[in-house]
Amino acid sequence: MATIANSVAHPTVVSADPFVPAREQKNLHNRWHPDIPAIATVKPGQVFNVECVDWTGAQIGNNDTSDDIRDIDLTSVHNLSGPIAVEGAEPGDCLVVDILDVRPFDKMPWGYTGIFELENGGGLFAREFQSRAAKAIWDFKGVYATSRHIPGVRFAGVSHPGLIGTAPSAELLATWNKREGALIEAHANAVPPVAYGPLVPGAYVGQDLPNDLRAKIYREGARTIPGREHGGNCDIKNLSRGSRCYFPVFVKGANLSVGDLHFSQGDGELSFCGAIEMAGIVTFSTSIIKGGVEKFAMRQPIFLPSPVDPLYSAKLIFQGISVDYHGDGTQYNMDASVTVAYKQAALNAIAYLMKIGYTREQAYLLLSAAPVESHIGAIVDSPNACVTLGLPLGIFEHDILPKDEGLKKLEFGQCAVRSDGVL
Amino acid sequence: MATIANSVAHPTVVSADPFVPAREQKNLHNRWHPDIPAIATVKPGQVFNVECVDWTGAQIGNNDTSDDIRDIDLTSVHNLSGPIAVEGAEPGDCLVVDILDVRPFDKMPWGYTGIFELENGGGLFAREFQSRAAKAIWDFKGVYATSRHIPGVRFAGVSHPGLIGTAPSAELLATWNKREGALIEAHANAVPPVAYGPLVPGAYVGQDLPNDLRAKIYREGARTIPGREHGGNCDIKNLSRGSRCYFPVFVKGANLSVGDLHFSQGDGELSFCGAIEMAGIVTFSTSIIKGGVEKFAMRQPIFLPSPVDPLYSAKLIFQGISVDYHGDGTQYNMDASVTVAYKQAALNAIAYLMKIGYTREQAYLLLSAAPVESHIGAIVDSPNACVTLGLPLGIFEHDILPKDEGLKKLEFGQCAVRSDGVL
Amino acid sequence: MATIANSVAHPTVVSADPFVPAREQKNLHNRWHPDIPAIATVKPGQVFNVECVDWTGAQIGNNDTSDDIRDIDLTSVHNLSGPIAVEGAEPGDCLVVDILDVRPFDKMPWGYTGIFELENGGGLFAREFQSRAAKAIWDFKGVYATSRHIPGVRFAGVSHPGLIGTAPSAELLATWNKREGALIEAHANAVPPVAYGPLVPGAYVGQDLPNDLRAKIYREGARTIPGREHGGNCDIKNLSRGSRCYFPVFVKGANLSVGDLHFSQGDGELSFCGAIEMAGIVTFSTSIIKGGVEKFAMRQPIFLPSPVDPLYSAKLIFQGISVDYHGDGTQYNMDASVTVAYKQAALNAIAYLMKIGYTREQAYLLLSAAPVESHIGAIVDSPNACVTLGLPLGIFEHDILPKDEGLKKLEFGQCAVRSDGVL
């Protein structure tokens, strides 16, 4: 019949199985290195799909305890799909990547947000809260997520890849390793560590490789934790479906890798595993601007946000300054203090959410996962930075605005905690 | 006739003259102290106007050199209108302040954005740029601002008081002075200083006061530079006309003060005198929620943004990480690095703007003054924070998007600089 | 001092007194005619103010009965400020008008919305409701309006001139009079009339004119009720402060006139006097595009909406189709049915608002005055058009969403009605 003619699905150039441990799968890797060969090549203008496992590579279950979060192996995250070469891309070019869609697998319509243990993963309030593992499972219902572990909210996902980047050149990789190595050396005994250097245990490239090449990649390959000049783990919630991102190209083919998909995330992704982590499918198309790095003075990716990001215009906004008034009252100075200010804003929001019935763990998870907006207000008014954190009102089933009579405290239970009950 | 009956203008409870030096005027003050008497009292529900001088108290002129910026006396800023007591407000209450309007005086339809000298005022890039004084004058045309010193842009103002707060209690003031004093002591020789302690020279309260009271206020009064638990100089652009702010009350009457009006500002207010600074009129109404501090777990103000904030949905977004790649390449660690990341994002934007023809000074001023949005992306991905800075496309008269052929460099001249030409 | 230098207020090129009957004032007129001389001339690029009386010319009072609405003289509305000539504008050009601001007089911080009597003014539901005069007074509080006659709502104004246009050429005026005359002739006995032809009684031009010229203008001048090719009474709420409008020019100088200012209005302005009518000040600037009519294929103005229009993204949307199911159940056909569909949508919204406690009159006034959005859904699905009417949730102090337990009926009193109590 008529409609069948010329109906051709967009090709899937990288396949992955969300139910199989990442280390048993082809096409994945978890280190950045210029010598990881591309596993697929696409042409500019082509629309294609890339399948991704969740960032832990199938370690977390859809259940009601946080034991899997407690016991997670973090040496082998993040599991990235790729690299994907783009025909014609050369160092110095700008690779334009249209993130056309980001969605979960139909067969896995759920994701999770976790709070890590202080000693295994940490998170923004790991020390303040002496964090024990906790978790919320989110059910995906079309554009929305809800959680049996955090009742009373429903929100549309600002779905995005938490981690996306081009491959570094050998020179750029060396720069990373040098500067991060210096930092590690300067803070040798920090807990948690200030940075993560190359590490052979846990390293993985799901390809057939000569042994010496594999050894070199594992030995030199940069860890995936931080974002860097090539993009990487930037965890920018607005790099979402519908956005257009301009990446600098450092190696022939650009060699794009992607993973750590998020159904949703708040600015800052507080609890580290704070987005709604999911496995899923990204749809891309690409184009190349020759010499774009120079043309646009690019030192890091730039992007255009999506017109379909969720619009929750009404917000309740909390502020924070560079004084640890939720802790010991220390006054920080400007250079060190945006993080302190951000923490106070978040702690103010958590205190407010507890007034309406959420536990501290639920509030922490919610601020991490929901489309919370965090702006830098003042950054030049010494000694206090002022940071704001905006809670969208439209995600709550109840009216949470300040009222003359105070806030109504409801019963929302608790999120998933450890089977031994330790909080 | 019909319309005249019952037509009553909203009263102006604080008058100020934008053309007279602040120190020659009543009703202004420039220190925070619980003992500064209220100069006016309003009833809850009443709509009233408050007139404000610009933050420098008439030191800056509508001209084409930046000599006045170079020579500015910063000991006597910010000049605040107030305090204004609200009937019935008591410590522990929440003072609800509706910021109903913020507008310039009809007779002064212009404002300014300045870059201070490294040695007199500084700013986010004072050291990087070895800043010399520069300035842009902005003409107010209804809801819009344009500048002869930064051609090619026009934007709607997100007009707000940069500085608004309730009076501290004696106890709270003591806390401030203690913690900030400790910081100053710990960085005794920092240039610029890490914080600013009480300072008698420059202190001002435009009221008839007993000498000993005046002396006490001048000796103990907190400086107005940073935002604190009572609000203060938070420079939050979205605390704009149409917003509703909830303040904690620390003294009987609440004693609200306001000043440092901004016609517009970008997140962060980079250049310190970075907003479009103006004199003008704020329209308020207030109400009181008894015991609100406890009811809402308030440690700092919370607020609801305005439905009439300018909507520029299309943006070009720059990223930054905690590596000083525009400088010496140093890798910073997480706790100290949001500021570094923010700087890189801003420097990336400045580099881009220079590609389309703006000078570095113009770009710096523009990012400070235009409704730029800065979000904290990732704050838990050690060692790099990732901060984004979004440049609204709708403020430019020309299409500034990346193009295959590169960016078209136009001629925009230069902002106002020193009469001796030093940059 | 510094700030006073070069501080020059924008000039007011047309003055008006909101408290004086229009017919006693210079600078106003209430007919469209090419021969009305310009009362002021401006240069392209100049920013200038125009003062306007309310559309009735001071007939309505800030009180609690609707007798003034009942007794209104409609022959002499709308009272327009102008005409204002723009140097260099010629027929065939496009006059670009920046509506930079629209605001009430400080001395008259209130406006009104009225329901006219069936026999004197009518309105969309004049016949259905057998309308008797009713009224709501709105208090302006900065960007917001509230009404003692319609408690429970507060909204930001999408302030705009209901009526703005360039002067018609003699030829265009003749076309209007001919085509409207034909319509009137075809419906000679319609109540209310289908259109309003030139009418000497009530005509007014507040200038010294030769008698014969005045007589000609009064005899031929087009009434101001409908919008036409030159703009006119289009009552487009989004032609608001911050918008840019492109007008075709029909006479030398363009001869712009403006009036019928609205603090706010819903799409459709249902009750005819349905906006929040106000006196006030418009700030303009203009420019000219030579030959713009041909360049842009203009048959009527085009415009760019404002970035500061109130953003109320959450809405409750009602639908209507071309069946008078609130009346006799008649099925209309497509060509005649968008109005019918619109009425059903509005009646559905009114019925809903009555469930939460508003009277029919309050609901009718509220839909007219609040920033209600009305879209044409389907216009090609014979026989039913489908029209939607969206009620912004953010304007209500209470949650009005559908709930399992039904809607909570509150007590909102009644709007202002006739002193004889007739409804």
Next chain:
Amino acid sequence: MATIANSVAHPTVVSADPFVPAREQKNLHNRWHPDIPAIATVKPGQVFNVECVDWTGAQIGNNDTSDDIRDIDLTSVHNLSGPIAVEGAEPGDCLVVDILDVRPFDKMPWGYTGIFELENGGGLFAREFQSRAAKAIWDFKGVYATSRHIPGVRFAGVSHPGLIGTAPSAELLATWNKREGALIEAHANAVPPVAYGPLVPGAYVGQDLPNDLRAKIYREGARTIPGREHGGNCDIKNLSRGSRCYFPVFVKGANLSVGDLHFSQGDGELSFCGAIEMAGIVTFSTSIIKGGVEKFAMRQPIFLPSPVDPLYSAKLIFQGISVDYHGDGTQYNMDASVTVAYKQAALNAIAYLMKIGYTREQAYLLLSAAPVESHIGAIVDSPNACVTLGLPLGIFEHDILPKDEGLKKLEFGQCAVRSDGVL
């Protein structure tokens, strides 16, 4: 492994094949009748998928001529999936339907917009343009659509079911047939017809039914062309993925049917086949509010729009009034004139688009398919209604704003036309 446990895809309760003619498939129907048995039953709260063919049931191909549009059989459209019963729903209840997602089949990533022949289908400008068949094929690229037949635009879909409704009761069906029958009788010879009565030829219910029941349904069943009190073919673009719709229930189980999916549509869907028509999958969940019809005074569905509707805030807005100035210049009166006004606004936009290089057919298709917003401005200013049509600027690859130098005319070719070349 962990992730596989408890991973359960949402069930598909209605299957359909987009490549098979509708009449050869189970589960579809194309008439409204209370006696069509439900083909599936769902529980309140359950998330489920419904597959839909395109509205023509596979008659249109992905090719470059419009012959299939020309030859379309319109007696058997629209092909709906359902009915679906919801457990516990009874007449008088309100059925809450969450439209959680609307997306194309992966295997059919394209859709179409058509202009029908004057004699076979028509459309808003069928007579004005003496329409011959034309077509644009749209490629779906994640959230975006582009067309080789209308180059230079790309936009995010506001994807929605054009047609969704609950089954009518016997009484409601009788009302429809009576009132529409009366209209048809009154305009017996209209071309195109003013309405479409029950028609046995083309009627279809894809179920095994007793012959007499089938005959009764075919004989009495209401056609699907117009929207009615139960919803139906309302073609409301904002009833999109993420919206929540409240339907009145007329029969036990509510019996929801859905079809005519649109990837995108402009307000009004001008060309009748004007949306981007697609086959695809809708994800729903439902709940029931007992007695909701009375509780909410429902005469027709009400709904809450989605937070993920595309946000294109910058627009170029065209106006239209009730004068056929693109035709014979006739002045229409108010009751009959919103359609006339809407047409003028659309014709003004088409004329503008032709200035930048689109053909009339391309412009007509684009206004139908893109997220164009059409508001009713004034509806009470006799004799002219004023309607606006807003063209989102962000969908164009080029800057289309009015410029001093006029508009740049580009070369965009032509859409798909008949193989015989007749336009």
